[in-house]
Amino acid sequence: MKETPLELKISRRMQAGVLTLSGFLGDDPRHFHEIIAEDEQTLAQLGKTPEEIAQRMQYFTDLSFDSFEEEISVDDIYRVETDVVRGKLPCPFSHPGGYRKAVTVLTNTNLGITIRWSSLNLHMIQAHHFFEGKGSPFRLEPELLVKVLF
Numbered sequence: 001m002k003e004t005p006l007e008l009k010i011s012r013r014m015q016a017g018v019l020t021l022s023g024f025l026g027d028d029p030r031h032f033h034e035i036i037a038e039d040e041q042t043l044a045q046l047g048k049t050p051e052e053i054a055q056r057m058q059y060f061t062d063l064s065f066d067s068f069e070e071e072i073s074v075d076d077i078y079r080v081e082t083d084v085v086r087g088k089l090p091c092p093f094s095h096p097g098g099y100r101k102a103v104t105v106l107t108n109t110n111l112g113i114t115i116r117w118s119s120l121n122l123h124m125i126q127a128h129h130f131f132e133g134k135g136s137p138f139r140l141e142p143e144l145l146v147k148v149l150f
């Protein structure tokens, strides 16, 4: 596949040490287009869209955002906490501005599974259908999200 200058720029911004220390691709050898396409396909098989996933994540982040770094209980089975730290993270897809460094930690107590996401994860899933590469510290597996969030 021939890459456009913008795609080359995005690929570069996803590398470790460019925007963030660990980057967005982990040890995944695939192009970001392939990562996105496969995750979209996985979600389609599960009957969900990236937008639905993002909407659900946003719901939990919003509810816990003003809890002043204390865990709250949501819908009986979820424990949720959002921590906001100073600074902003830029989007590797070259959106202007930055995303607050807020990290939401959610536990589904029925399953005993805890997942976490940043504001940038949420944005990238919603706007770019990007869940990050395999091995990236903030990679979110679409199957796991569907299982835990719904």
Ligand SMILES: [Zn+2]
Pocket: 091, 092, 093, 094, 095, 123, 124, 127, 128
């Ligand atoms: Zn973006």
